[in-house]
Amino acid sequence: GLLRIDHVGIAVPDLDAAIEFYSSVFGMTCEHTEENEEQGVREAMLGVGGGPSRLQLLAPLREDSPIAKFLTKSGPGLQQLAYTVSNVEEAADAIRAKGLRLLYKEPKRGTAGSRINFVHPKDCGGVLVELVEPAVIHPGD
Numbered sequence: 001g002l003l004r005i006d007h008v009g010i011a012v013p014d015l016d017a018a019i020e021f022y023s024s025v026f027g028m029t030c031e032h033t034e035e036n037e038e039q040g041v042r043e044a045m046l047g048v049g050g051g052p053s054r055l056q057l058l059a060p061l062r063e064d065s066p067i068a069k070f071l072t073k074s075g076p077g078l079q080q081l082a083y084t085v086s087n088v089e090e091a092a093d094a095i096r097a098k099g100l101r102l103l104y105k106e107p108k109r110g111t112a113g114s115r116i117n118f119v120h121p122k123d124c125g126g127v128l129v130e131l132v133e134p135a136v137i138h139p140g141d
């Protein structure tokens with residue numbers, strides 16, 4: 001099952017400008033940045049209020065990437081809602097068994113060595129849902 005909300009993802013055209021915006025306006029802290037070549041993103045994970053809540057900023061690395069397509073079609077804004085799971089294959093199988101489409105047959109690599117899959121937004125009321133199995137599950141999660 002789902003453990004908690006892992007992060008909310010926002011598509012942005014310029015990662016550095018977005019980090020500066022969320023830091024200066026909302027006092028968020030940039031905890032981690034990385035490039036994920038496979039996903040075609042440059043991303044940042046920001047901490048909210050010193051607790052476990054996190055905002056992910058996603059900027060495109062190339063024109064044919066999901067984030068570039070999203071920005072072209074919808075403009076900057078909420079792109080995904082991600083849930084932490086303890087086992088991504090089990091979570092994906094359970095959702096598949098309900099008749100929903102998962103985007104990948106096998107999990108792919110996400111932020112910080114996590115393993116991820118997505119539920120198709122058309123099967124989830126217009127929300128792109130990401131399942132995240134962290135590289136390390138912290139006690140209490």
Ligand code: CMX
Binds near residue numbers: 073110121
């Ligand atoms: N949220 C809600 N709806 C979305 C969406 C999103 N993020 N992205 C696309 N859609 C909608 C489209 O608007 C479209 O709706 P209509 O048919 O009503 O116009 C429909 O889904 C299909 O869209 P599409 O243009 O045919 O498909 P895309 O080529 O845009 O692909 C998707 C959509 C979800 C398959 C693609 O974005 C994807 O593979 N996403 C998963 C990977 C990803 O998002 N990576 C970046 C983040 C990496 C990370 O989190 O680590």
